[in-house]
Amino acid sequence: xxxxxxxxxxxxxxxxxxxxxxxxxxxxxxxxxxxxxxxxxxxxxxxxxxxxxxxxxxxxxxxxxxxxxxxxxxxxxxxxxxxxxxxxxxxxxxxxxxxxxxxxxx
Amino acid sequence: xxxxxxxxxxxxxxxxxxxxxxxxxxxxxxxxxxxxxxxxxxxxxxxxxxxxxxxxxxxxxxxxxxxxxxxxxxxxxxxxxxxxxxxxxxxxxxxxxxxxxxxxxxxxxxxxxxxxxxxxxxxxxxxxxxxxxxxxxxxxxxxxxxxxxxxxxxxxxxxxxxxxxxxxxxxxxxxxxxxxxxxxxxxxxxxxxxxxxxxxxxxxxxxxxxxxxxxxxxxxxxxxxxxxxxxxxxxxxxxxxxxxxxxxxxxxxxxxxxxxxxxxxxxxxxxxxxxxxxxxxxxxxxxxxxxxxxxxxxxxxxxxxxxxxxxxxxxxxxxxxxxxxxxxxxxxxxxxxxxxxxxxxxxxxxxxxxxxxxxxxxxxxxxxxxxxxxxxxxxxxxxxxxxxxxxxxxxxxxxxxxxxxxxxxxxxxxxxxxxxxxxxxxxxxxxxxxxxxxxxxxxxxxxxxxxxxxxxxxxxxxxxxxxxxxxxxxxxxxxxxxxxxxxxxxxxxxxxxxxxxxxxxxxxxxxxxxxxxxxxxxxxxxxxxxxxxxxxxxxxxxxxxxxxxxxxxxxxxxxxxxxxxxxxxxxxxxxxxxxxxxxxxxxxxxxxxxxxxxxxxxxxxxxxxxxxxxxxxxxxxxxxxxxxxxxxxxxxxxxxxxxxxxxxxxxxxxxxxxxxxxxxxxxxxxxxxxxxxxxxxxxxxxxxxxxxxxxxxxxxxxxxxxxxxxxxxxxxxxxxxxxxxxxxx
Numbered sequence: 001x002x003x004x005x006x007x008x009x010x011x012x013x014x015x016x017x018x019x020x021x022x023x024x025x026x027x028x029x030x031x032x033x034x035x036x037x038x039x040x041x042x043x044x045x046x047x048x049x050x051x052x053x054x055x056x057x058x059x060x061x062x063x064x065x066x067x068x069x070x071x072x073x074x075x076x077x078x079x080x081x082x083x084x085x086x087x088x089x090x091x092x093x094x095x096x097x098x099x100x101x102x103x104x105x106x
Numbered sequence: 107x108x109x110x111x112x113x114x115x116x117x118x119x120x121x122x123x124x125x126x127x128x129x130x131x132x133x134x135x136x137x138x139x140x141x142x143x144x145x146x147x148x149x150x151x152x153x154x155x156x157x158x159x160x161x162x163x164x165x166x167x168x169x170x171x172x173x174x175x176x177x178x179x180x181x182x183x184x185x186x187x188x189x190x191x192x193x194x195x196x197x198x199x200x201x202x203x204x205x206x207x208x209x210x211x212x213x214x215x216x217x218x219x220x221x222x223x224x225x226x227x228x229x230x231x232x233x234x235x236x237x238x239x240x241x242x243x244x245x246x247x248x249x250x251x252x253x254x255x256x257x258x259x260x261x262x263x264x265x266x267x268x269x270x271x272x273x274x275x276x277x278x279x280x281x282x283x284x285x286x287x288x289x290x291x292x293x294x295x296x297x298x299x300x301x302x303x304x305x306x307x308x309x310x311x312x313x314x315x316x317x318x319x320x321x322x323x324x325x326x327x328x329x330x331x332x333x334x335x336x337x338x339x340x341x342x343x344x345x346x347x348x349x350x351x352x353x354x355x356x357x358x359x360x361x362x363x364x365x366x367x368x369x370x371x372x373x374x375x376x377x378x379x380x381x382x383x384x385x386x387x388x389x390x391x392x393x394x395x396x397x398x399x400x401x402x403x404x405x406x407x408x409x410x411x412x413x414x415x416x417x418x419x420x421x422x423x424x425x426x427x428x429x430x431x432x433x434x435x436x437x438x439x440x441x442x443x444x445x446x447x448x449x450x451x452x453x454x455x456x457x458x459x460x461x462x463x464x465x466x467x468x469x470x471x472x473x474x475x476x477x478x479x480x481x482x483x484x485x486x487x488x489x490x491x492x493x494x495x496x497x498x499x500x501x502x503x504x505x506x507x508x509x510x511x512x513x514x515x516x517x518x519x520x521x522x523x524x525x526x527x528x529x530x531x532x533x534x535x536x537x538x539x540x541x542x543x544x545x546x547x548x549x550x551x552x553x554x555x556x557x558x559x560x561x562x563x564x565x566x567x568x569x570x571x572x573x574x575x576x577x578x579x580x581x582x583x584x585x586x587x588x589x590x591x592x593x594x595x596x597x598x599x600x601x602x603x604x605x606x607x608x609x610x611x612x613x614x615x616x617x618x619x620x621x622x623x624x625x626x627x628x629x630x631x632x633x634x635x636x637x638x639x640x641x642x643x644x645x646x647x648x649x650x651x652x653x654x655x656x657x658x659x660x661x662x663x664x665x666x667x668x669x670x671x672x673x674x675x676x677x678x679x680x681x682x683x684x685x686x687x688x689x690x691x692x693x694x695x696x697x698x699x700x701x702x703x704x705x706x707x708x709x710x711x712x713x714x715x716x717x718x719x720x721x722x723x724x725x726x727x728x729x730x731x732x733x734x735x736x737x738x739x740x741x742x743x744x745x746x747x748x749x750x751x752x753x754x755x756x757x758x759x760x761x762x763x764x765x766x767x768x769x770x771x772x773x774x775x776x777x778x779x780x781x782x783x784x785x786x787x788x789x790x791x792x793x794x795x796x797x798x799x800x801x802x803x804x805x806x807x808x809x810x811x812x813x814x815x816x817x818x819x820x821x822x823x824x825x826x827x828x829x830x831x832x833x834x835x
Contacts, residue, residue: 029494031275031495032488035485035486035487035488036488038483038485038486039485042483042485058674058676058680059678095507097297097676098297098676098677098678098680100293100294100504100688101506101507101508102293102676104481104508
């Protein structure tokens with residue numbers, strides 16, 4: 001019984017660890033992220049919702065925003081994979097307003 | 107001045123450039139003239155608004171059109187950015203439109219590359235072929251196997267859009283042969299690239315800029331007004347006695363490549379003598395302690411040895427700048443393609459400005475103002491089968507993604523590293539005529555399977571292409587809206603509508619891109635008209651289009667000063683970064699560290715480039731009207747140097763470097779240092795279809811070596827040493 005519990009705890013811990021690893025944001029494909037952002041996000045964050053773009057926030061703000069995605073209002077509606085989400089984050093972060101190449105509108 | 111044969115007098119110059127008229131506006135003599143003019147019969151012409159395209163400034167103009175022919179171009183008096191001026195080049199726009207050397211119909215190469223044998227083909231055949239070749243390149247070499255290069259033009263955004271939907275990340279602009287290192291330096295200090303409030307400044311140090319010849323609106327006119335009406339003092343550092351130097355309060359013939367030492371010495375004096383506003387520096391900047399430590403060794407005496415400017419003058423200039431602060435500045439300049447540390451040189455400029463506390467304040471450096479134009483979004487497709495990044499990625503640490511580096515790209519294409527590029531589409535830029543080391547650009551052409559060039563003239567780049575497509579001039583076409591930053595003068599929007607019907611078989615770049623997109627099953631991304639595009643651009647300023655029809659320009663009465671009140675700076679520290687934190691993280695010098703430039707030995711000279719108000723590089727050297735004013739280029743050489751080489755004024759000389767060799771006439775003049783020589787760009791084109799510039803003078807880019815700035819990949823065009831030899835007849 002004790003052994004079984006240990007195994008369960010260990011499994012849970014591993015799962016949590018794996019999930020948190022998967023959600024360690026950054027280093028994604030920013031170019032693909034641009035495509036995915038346009039495809040998945042801009043329908044709402046484009047002409048309305050204050051025309052959100054990478055240059056709307058600083059890199060630190062993007063990191064903070066994505067560190068707790070549950071606080072992002074629309075996160076419940078997302079259909080992207082973790083990898084795709086990381087690509088989107090990388091796009092937003094790499095072209096943020098304080099980045100070396102701030103995004104221009106397109 | 108020993109020789110004025112090749113130069114205009116000061117009065118002629120200002121007449122030609124319009125500055126003289128601007129200065130005299132409102133004078134009694136002019137009013138008298140107007141009265142006489144009113145008695146003359148009214149001309150039978152129609153007047154139509156447009157915006158000039160003879161350089162990048164886009165000055166508002168009124169075209170006078172009679173029977174469908176442009177008779178004259180006048181300045182639009184309501185155009186504040188140019189202070190109602192149209193310069194000599196602007197006036198010569200008529201000669202560009204009606205130049206007999208203009209491209210008239212599509213031409214297909216019929217001989218060897220660059221051999222100059224062409225065959226006229228119909229448009230449909232031309233577009234079918236270009237599209238087919240693009241398809242083949244994409245299949246064989248993936249989307250990034252195609253390069254796109256577009257110059258400064260309102261249609262260039264359609265080339266960028268096309269490249270993106272085609273799937274190539276490889277887009278280069280002209281900017282990496284011009285100003286990216288300056289933009290880099292100011293962006294990395296202030297979080298954005300500033301505009302100078304020249305008009306309200308009381309003290310301006312201008313180094314590496316020649317604003318009375320290399321015209322930038324409104325700075326060129328505002329500088330004259332500031333000096334003549336507001337008592338602004340101008341100090342010029344330049345190895346040449348330019349017209350800007352001639353009109354300045356002080357000219358210092360600085361040793362080329364030592365500007366950073368001068369700037370660090372200014373910082374040294376301002377900090378050690380506590381001439382800055384400590385409260386402002388504390389609130390707005392990051393890294394004053396590190397800077398203070400850093401500039402300790404950079405004394406005026408140190409800089410004096412480097413720059414050849416007396417230490418007393420350097421200290422005095424620092425004190426005078428500080429006394430006039432915050433209405434004083436180190437003028438940020440524009441072209442910074444000079445040295446391999448050109449970003450760090452301009453960082454030093456930016457840092458001294460920060461010490462003067464002039465950001466966002468009258469007479470200082472201003473943030474971009476709200477214009478109101480919006481982008482026109484599109485959803486480009488994604489290609490999984492593609493290369494990961496630009497071909498020039500990672501070669502320098504801080505390239506601008508949307509500009510690239512032409513020189514780095516060229517090296518990568520030649521080496522096929524990390525992958526081959528075999529297709530090239532070029533619109534309204536002429537790297538064969540403007541990029542250093544022309545031989546390498548020729549080699550690059552030979553690497554290509556197919557090159558398409560869209561231009562109004564047979565540029566040297568077009569000369570080496572497979573297919574040449576004639577585009578419309580700026581007076582023949584419909585352009586999207588363009589937002590312009592005019593510093594304290596204005597933030598405005600302009601557009602262009604055809605003032606005459608397109609000549610010959612010319613088409614707009616937009617129509618060409620649309621034609622290619624339709625043939626590549628990408629038509630959905632170009633399924634709009636220019637008019638619809640403008641509607642989208644102006645969706646937040648719906649009155650703008652009507653106002654432009656009425657006045658030729660729309661002004662946004664946006665905030666000029668205090669834009670940053672209560673706002674963060676777009677840097678890591680959220681302050682003005684004297685000390686750049688990102689540079690530190692990346693292993694770059696977080697504060698500009700001076701390295702003395704190599705000095706040429708006695709037998710050689712440093713070749714520098716520069717501008718004349720009548721020349722816009724290769725795009726005007728063949729203009730029939732401007733050609734009368736600047737018929738050729740000459741080699742400026744100091745009388746002492748010329749004497750030691752047995753060279754007399756007007757002698758034919760050979761100028762040779764590690765890259766190439768050219769011949770032209772010597773202009774022996776004391777308007778240049780004895781260790782430096784200079785010539786204008788744009789001459790001795792390879793293309794025989796530019797009959798005034800072909801075989802005329804020397805091509806500077808054949809001689810210039812292709813070094814570049816270590817941070818941005820911006821060309822460094824002041825690092826070439828040349829020998830000069832008299833040619834024996």
